[in-house]
Amino acid sequence: GENVEQHPSTLSVQEGDSAVIKCTYSDSASNYFPWYKQELGKGPQLIIDIRSNVGEKKDQRIAVTLNKTAKHFSLHITETQPEDSAVYFCAAEGGSYIPTFGRGTSLIVHP
Amino acid sequence: DTAVSQTPKYLVTQMGNDKSIKCEQNLGHDTMYWYKQDSKKFLKIMFSYNNKELIINETVPNRFSPKSPDKAHLNLHINSLELGDSAVYFCASSQRTLNYGYTFGSGTRLTVV
Numbered sequence: 001g002e003n004v005e006q007h008p009s010t011l012s013v014q015e016g017d018s019a020v021i022k023c024t025y026s027d028s029a030s031n032y033f034p035w036y037k038q039e040l041g042k043g044p045q046l047i048i049d050i051r052s053n054v055g056e057k058k059d060q061r062i063a064v065t066l067n068k069t070a071k072h073f074s075l076h077i078t079e080t081q082p083e084d085s086a087v088y089f090c091a092a093e094g095g096s097y098i099p100t101f102g103r104g105t106s107l108i109v110h111p
Numbered sequence: 112d113t114a115v116s117q118t119p120k121y122l123v124t125q126m127g128n129d130k131s132i133k134c135e136q137n138l139g140h141d142t143m144y145w146y147k148q149d150s151k152k153f154l155k156i157m158f159s160y161n162n163k164e165l166i167i168n169e170t171v172p173n174r175f176s177p178k179s180p181d182k183a184h185l186n187l188h189i190n191s192l193e194l195g196d197s198a199v200y201f202c203a204s205s206q207r208t209l210n211y212g213y214t215f216g217s218g219t220r221l222t223v224v
Contacts, residue, residue, distance in 0.1 A: 031210075032210040034212040034213075036212075036213075036215075038152075041217075041218075042217055042218070043115075043201050043203075043215030043216050043217050043218050044154070044201070044213075044215050045215065046212035046213065046214070049210075049211075049212055051210070087152055089154065093210065096167075097142075097205075097207045097208060097210070098156060098159060098167060099213070101153075101154045103151070103152070103153055104152045104153070104154075106152075
């Protein structure tokens with residue numbers, strides 16, 4: 001089955017800095033890669049996703065890149081703000097339509 | 112307005128009791144899921160229901176039983192609760208074949224004492 005590794009487990013940055021979270025996957029059949037943000041006391045919320053036919057996608061301050069050959073994808077957050085503090089999960093999904101989640105990255109943005 | 116709603120938000124109960132968590136979605140999605148999130152934040156799928164049929168059942172003890180009266184509802188019933196069942200349980204829904212991601216509920220924090 002699919003295996004998704006996510007790093008780092010904790011990321012601490014100063015407000016205004018950039019943050020990068022990296023994930024690798026094992027199943028070359030995976031073709032959909034969503035990212036979720038989980039704030040304290042809430043459920044995970046889809047913030048951006050990318051499909052295997054696209055190398056990069058951007059939405060305001062967040063962007064995701066995908067390297068199919070190397071089987072890794074990354075989340076980039078620019079100009080971080082305190083409200084970006086949360087746990088971020090990457091996931092990889094293929095023909096089963098059931099995503100395999102990474103173990104999460106706790107992002108802390110210091111004012 | 113809530114897309115995926117689950118109740119209760121908090122549940123404290125004694126070992127050996129039976130409890131249920133309810134979930135409803137108003138998005139018209141065809142698939143609903145239950146996930147368990149442990150203290151280390153790991154999200155583990157428990158069940159998935161597509162058009163009222165169970166399509167996945169990971170290695171979950173048979174004390175846990177999903178019940179789906181219709182495609183907008185997926186309830187989770189737990190018998191003989193154990194200390195290790197303490198966790199946050201999330202309901203989610205999706206339109207299965209469209210790859211548009213999941214919509215999660217806000218979670219039920221279950222504490223077994």
